[in-house]
Amino acid sequence: xxxxxxxxxxxxxxxxxxxxxxxxxxxxxxxxxxxxxxxxxxxxxxxxxxxxxxxxxxxxxxxxxxxxxxxxxxxxxxxxxxxxxxxxxxxxxxxxxxxxxxxxxxxxxxxxxxxxxxxxxxxxxxxxxxxxxxxxxxxxxxxxxxxxxxxxxxxxxxxxxxxxxxxxxxxxxxxxxxxxxxxxxxxxxxxxxxxxxxxxxxxxxxxxxxxxxxxxxxxxxxxxxxxxxxxxxxxxxxxxxxxxxxxxxxxxxxxxxxxxxxxxxxxxxxxxxxxxxxxxxxxxxxxxxxxxxxxxxxxxxxxxxxxxxxxxxxxxxxxxxxxxxxxxxxxxxxxx
Amino acid sequence: xxxxxxxxxxxxxxxxxxxxxxxxxxxxxxxxxxxxxxxxxxxxxxxxxxxxxxxxxxxxxxxxxxxxxxxxxxxxxxxxxxxxxxxxxxxxxxxxxxxxxxxxxxxxxxxxxxxxxxxxxxxxxxxxxxxxxxxxxxxxxxxxxxxxxxxxxxxxxxxxxxxxxxxxxxxxxxxxxxxxxxxxxxxxxxxxxxxxxxxxxxxxxxxxxxxxxxxxxxxxxxxxxxxxxxxxxxxxxxxxxxxxxxxxxxxxxxxxxxxxxxxxxxxxxxxxxxxxxxxxxxxxxxxxxxxxxxxxxxxxxxxxxxxxxxxxxxxxxxxxxxxxxxxxxxxxxxxxxxxxxxxxxxxxxxxxxxxxxxxxxxxxxxxxxxxxxxxxxxxxxxxxxxxxxxxxx
Numbered sequence: 057x058x059x060x061x062x063x064x065x066x067x068x069x070x071x072x073x074x075x076x077x078x079x080x081x082x083x084x085x086x087x088x089x090x091x092x093x094x095x096x097x098x099x100x101x102x103x104x105x106x107x108x109x110x111x112x113x114x115x116x117x118x119x120x121x122x123x124x125x126x127x128x129x130x131x132x133x134x135x136x137x138x139x140x141x142x143x144x145x146x147x148x149x150x151x152x153x154x155x156x157x158x159x160x161x162x163x164x165x166x167x168x169x170x171x172x173x174x175x176x177x178x179x180x181x182x183x184x185x186x187x188x189x190x191x192x193x194x195x196x197x198x199x200x201x202x203x204x205x206x207x208x209x210x211x212x213x214x215x216x217x218x219x220x221x222x223x224x225x226x227x228x229x230x231x232x233x234x235x236x237x238x239x240x241x242x243x244x245x246x247x248x249x250x251x252x253x254x255x256x257x258x259x260x261x262x263x264x265x266x267x268x269x270x271x272x273x274x275x276x277x278x279x280x281x282x283x284x285x286x287x288x289x290x291x292x293x294x295x296x297x298x299x300x301x302x303x304x305x306x307x308x309x310x311x312x313x314x315x316x317x318x319x320x321x322x323x324x325x326x327x328x329x330x331x332x333x334x335x336x337x338x339x340x341x342x343x344x345x346x347x348x349x350x351x352x353x354x355x356x357x358x359x360x361x362x363x364x365x366x367x368x369x370x371x372x373x374x375x376x377x378x379x380x381x382x383x384x385x386x387x388x389x390x391x392x
Numbered sequence: 393x394x395x396x397x398x399x400x401x402x403x404x405x406x407x408x409x410x411x412x413x414x415x416x417x418x419x420x421x422x423x424x425x426x427x428x429x430x431x432x433x434x435x436x437x438x439x440x441x442x443x444x445x446x447x448x449x450x451x452x453x454x455x456x457x458x459x460x461x462x463x464x465x466x467x468x469x470x471x472x473x474x475x476x477x478x479x480x481x482x483x484x485x486x487x488x489x490x491x492x493x494x495x496x497x498x499x500x501x502x503x504x505x506x507x508x509x510x511x512x513x514x515x516x517x518x519x520x521x522x523x524x525x526x527x528x529x530x531x532x533x534x535x536x537x538x539x540x541x542x543x544x545x546x547x548x549x550x551x552x553x554x555x556x557x558x559x560x561x562x563x564x565x566x567x568x569x570x571x572x573x574x575x576x577x578x579x580x581x582x583x584x585x586x587x588x589x590x591x592x593x594x595x596x597x598x599x600x601x602x603x604x605x606x607x608x609x610x611x612x613x614x615x616x617x618x619x620x621x622x623x624x625x626x627x628x629x630x631x632x633x634x635x636x637x638x639x640x641x642x643x644x645x646x647x648x649x650x651x652x653x654x655x656x657x658x659x660x661x662x663x664x665x666x667x668x669x670x671x672x673x674x675x676x677x678x679x680x681x682x683x684x685x686x687x688x689x690x691x692x693x694x695x696x697x698x699x700x701x702x703x704x705x706x707x708x709x710x711x712x713x714x715x716x717x718x719x720x721x722x723x724x725x726x727x728x729x730x731x732x733x734x735x736x737x738x739x740x741x742x743x744x745x746x747x748x749x750x751x752x753x754x755x756x757x758x759x760x761x762x763x764x765x766x767x768x769x770x771x772x773x774x775x776x777x778x779x780x781x782x783x784x785x
Contacts, residue, residue, distance in 0.1 A: 068632055069602040077596070192619065194652070205633020217633035290595065295624070300595035338599050340606035358586065358607055364599040365591070 057214070062347030064216040068205070074335040075328075076224040076293055079231035082327030083286035084304065085311035086238065086320055087279045093255040093318035094275045095156075097169035102283060102308065104180035107301035108147060109284030110291045111188045113140030114195045121197070129199035129222065131292055141284045148280040149273065151176055160272070177302075184298045193296045196223060223293040234285055235324060238278070242320065247274060255318065303368070307334070310371035314378045316385025325386055330371050338364045413457045414450065414711050416441065416701060417478035419489035419499070421465030426491060432688040433514060434460060437488045437698035439682050440736065444699075447737025450706045452744075458698075463490040468498035475503040485711045486701040487511035488694065493518030493564055500530050510713040510720070512701055514693035519568045522762050528717050533693040533700070533757055535665055535767025537565070540642060541572025543663050543769045543785050544613070545580055548639065551661075555583040556639060557609035559600065559625050561616035562589035569615045569641055585609040592620040597628040605634035613639040618646035630656040638662075650777055657774045666770035666784060667692060667755040675733040675754035692754035693765075699736055700724055703751060706743045724759045726750040 084106060091099040099105075116136035126132050155176060159169055201207075202225050205217025212218075242248040254261040254271045262268060287301060294300070311330045315322025341359035349355075362370065378385060418437050420430040441458045449455045459482050461474040471490060478484045487509055490496040496516040504511050505527055512531040513521075519538035524530065548556065558574060560566035566589065574584050586607035590600050604612060612635040616622025622644050629635040630653065640662030650657055675695060679686035686692070701716075703723045708716035723739075728748035731739040739749050751757055758766045771782040 069598070069605065069634075073598045073602075073632075200631075205631075206636075209633075219631055219633050221631060294595040297593065297595060299593060303594075335599060335602075338603070340603040343606040343608070358603060360603055360606075364588070364603060367599060 058347045061214055061216045062344045064208075064212075064214055064218050065344050065347065068216065068218045070335055070339055072218075072220060072224060074332045076227045077335070078328035078331030079227050080286055080290045080293065080327075081304075081307055081311045081331055082324040083231055083234060083282055083289070084308040085315065085323035085327050086235070087282040087286065088308055088312040089315070089318055089320060089323040090275055090279050090282070092312070094251055095160075095169075095272060097166045097173065098309070098317075099279075100170060100173045100305065101151075101177040101180055102279075103301045103303075103305035104177050104184065104298075105144065105148065105280065105283040106287030106290070106304070107184045107296075107298045108180050108287075109140055109144035109280065110287035110296055110301070111184050111298075112143040113137055113284065113288045114188065114193055114291070114296060116140055116143075117195050127198060131196050131198045131222070131226070133195055133197075133288055133292055134226070137285065137288055140288065141281045144280040144284040145277050147180075148276045152272065152276050181298065181302065188298075190298055193291075195296065196292050198222060221293070223289070227289045227293055230285065230289060234282070238282075238320065241278075251275060306368055307331075307371045310375045314374055314385055316387035319385065319387040322385050322387030329386075330374060333374055334367050334370045337361045337370050338367055414454050414486075414702075414705065415457050415459055415482055415484040416698065417461055417475070417482070417484035417487040417489070418458050418698070419461045419463045419471070419475055419478065419487055420491045421495070422460065422462045424463075424465035424467075426465050429689045430491060432684050432691050433491070433694040435682065435684050436679065436691040436694040437514075439678060440695045440698040440702070440733075443678075443734070443736050444702050444740065447740065450702055450740055451709065451711070454711075456702055458488075459484060461489075463492070463495045463499070465492040465495060468495050471495035471499055472502050475499045479503065479507045479509055485509060485713065486705070486716075488698045488701060489513060491515045491690075493521060493568075497521055497524055500524060500526055504529055508713055510701070510704075510717045512697040512720070514697045515690040517568075518564055519572050520564070522764060526762070528763070529713060531697075531700070531720055531759065531763035533696045533753075533755060533765050534690065535765045535769075537569040538572040539767055540663060540665070540769065541569055541574075542576040543771075544573050544639065544641065545576035545582065546785065547661065547663060547771050548577060548582060548611075549580050553582070553610055553639075555585055555609045556611045556613050557585045557604045557607055557635070558587040558613045558615065559590050559604060560587070560641075561621055561643070562591050565643070566615055570613075573613065573615065573641075583609075590616065590621040590625055592617060594621065594624065597621065597624040598632060600625060601628040601632055601634050605629075605632065609635075611635065611637040611639050613641070614644055615641035617643045618649040623649055623652070626653060626657070645772075645779075650774060650779070655777070658776070659774070661771065661773045661782070663769045663771050663785070665767050667768060668784070669756060671732045671752045671754050671756055678733055695733060696751070696753040696755055696757050699733075699753060700751060700757070702736070703731075703739055703743065703749065706740050707749075721759045721763060723749055724751050724757045 088102050113133055113136045116139040117133045120132050199222050202222055203220040205219040208218040250266045251271050307330050311326035312323050314329055315326025342355055345355050418434055420433055422430050438458050441456045445455050461478050463471040490499050493516040496513050510529045515534050517534050517537045519536050522536050558570055560570035586604055614622045638660040642664045645664040675692055676686040700720055704716040704719040705711050707719040707723050728750040731749050731751045733754050742749050760766045769785045771785055772779045773782055
């Protein structure tokens with residue numbers, strides 16, 4: 057019984073939150089890694105693209121709610137998601153046409169594009185705040201829990217509760233679906249293959265008749281869709297506030313680099329590595345250990361390796377370690 | 393020629409009258425984080441001033457002129473510059489303000505004390521200000537958070553709660569309040585399982601809650617802001633089933649919070665500075681007549697702060713802080729005739745005739761210790777999505 061109680065505590069406070077967070081980071085990191093692999097620069101505007109996409113979804117959700125549409129237990133935001141993606145794609149394509157293309161045609165060095173993307177980041181940032189404001193917005197509706205802690209306790213008779221939020225389940229399901237679709241697209245379709253060819257060797261790809269503008273446009277469409285999905289999942293699971301999306305940039309980049317920039321598989325692995333490390337290192341293990349260890353070994357303190365204030369420091373530390381010992385990342389992406 | 397002389401004489405008299413005006417500075421954060429409540433605080437203070445002027449002013453007909461300045465709430469340098477300007481260029485002899493604890497301490501130490509001007513803050517609640525060096529020039533009509541910490545501890549004790557986990561917002565307010573609460577609670581043999589700060593404005597608080605849940609405790613004391621991290625902490629605790637009972641500090645009192653959390657907050661309780669009775673009702677009527685919302689935060693305290701300054705000047709027969717600073721506590725406390733909002737003219741008459749008053753005001757002002765309001769607190773339960781008063785402490 058003690059073992060089960062400990063296991064449930066571990067699931068409730070470590071495994072479920074870390075998995076949902078990891079899935080959100082992974083989808084975010086996929087977007088970053090695609091831009092890096094195909095357009096060859098680090099896109100600092102990604103966090104704020106997520107914020108803008110989420111804002112679009114929120115506005116459409118409010119519209120749908122005002123029309124009286126709802127999906128029962130599933131958040132209305134899922135219905136609004138395709139519209140949000142369309143709006144985000146529009147914004148990103150316009151940005152490419154007005155900003156990035158100017159520099160691409162001039163073949164500027166990548167570091168210049170990084171600075172350009174920072175400029176874009178500030179503009180998106182302001183745009184989002186201008187439209188929806190800097191405050192917290194809640195837009196989740198429907199059933200909040202698949203399993204609530206209280207119900208689980210009465211059902212199982214255990215002392216510890218297990219909660220699984222609808223948003224967490226949706227996050228994981230959506231992440232699996234999005235990743236599967238993306239890999240199918242990249243590996244099986246002609247367009248996907250031409251994108252990979254473009255990423256591997258731009259000149260060869262051009263020689264074999266691949267249109268660069270088309271590849272770039274498709275990349276932006278996919279990146280915008282990924283950003284919108286990642287942002288909406290994060291917003292549903294936690295809450296929407298433009299500033300937190302800006303903060304997300306660090307763990308997302310850490311995930312992409314740890315996995316290997318330019319490697320989609322790496323981005324996913326990196327997302328989960330970062331999420332699990334953050335949660336495991338800042339979790340106070342006392343409760344679980346009390347259940348699992350014999351009484352004589354029970355810990356006195358909280359057994360917390362790092363205070364939760366240092367959560368972002370964990371991503372930084374992992375980033376530094378990986379760059380020192382394996383600069384190409386876990387999955388042999390491009391070196392920085 | 394006659395007319396000209398008359399006109400000159402009149403002008404001379406008029407300017408003499410203006411020169412005799414008493415000037416009072418109202419320094420509040422009209423821009424910055426609390427800009428949504430300061431306009432009403434300023435209006436409340438000006439309400440007291442205009443009431444006195446309509447009744448004929450103080451010290452045999454001198455009118456009080458209120459001059460506003462911006463404390464910004466967060467920028468100490470800007471606040472000091474504004475206060476300096478009030479004193480040296482506008483010539484104020486009393487300051488109603490400032491608002492936030494940080495800038496209030498800065499103005500007190502660097503402007504008010506060197507210039508010898510008294511100030512009454514309507515809203516600075518940091519316990520640290522009780523110990524600040526002030527030469528007897530600093531007062532506040534808002535109770536110190538040290539008092540709130542004690543009241544909160546008493547509430548827990550009376551409910552038989554012996555162990556709690558504490559989380560506070562990581563700033564002067566949260567730290568001060570949690571320190572006060574923890575020392576008071578431990579002095580009553582209570583156990584704090586873990587005291588952990590949280591940052592405002594984050595998206596996710598599940599890690600913070602994980603640590604607190606691991607430490608245990610029969611309730612979680614949340615000393616934060618209802619629209620910031622405090623709300624996030626409660627949400628995360630409810631989601632993971634870590635705590636189902638919460639003890640709330642004054643920053644957590646919000647209808648919106650209860651509406652957002654639904655029945656999750658049922659069974660939680662907390663305290664909030666409160667005032668009720670004749671004085672409060674009298675003030676509410678005055679404020680509504682003046683066209684602003686009396687329920688906005690710290691309006692009553694602002695009215696009282698301005699009124700106390702004027703009454704103390706009348707009692708001392710002088711507009712110099714060196715003379716009237718000792719009278720502030722005297723007019724605020726018993727003995728004497730009780731004075732409600734709307735009776736300021738009567739109070740000045742009594743003082744002018746050599747009588748004694750006990751200013752009750754909008755918040756039942758009673759100044760204790762180093763010149764701060766004793767404060768009354770409302771202990772409330774949350775039941776069925778609403779606040780239910782248990783008692784006034």
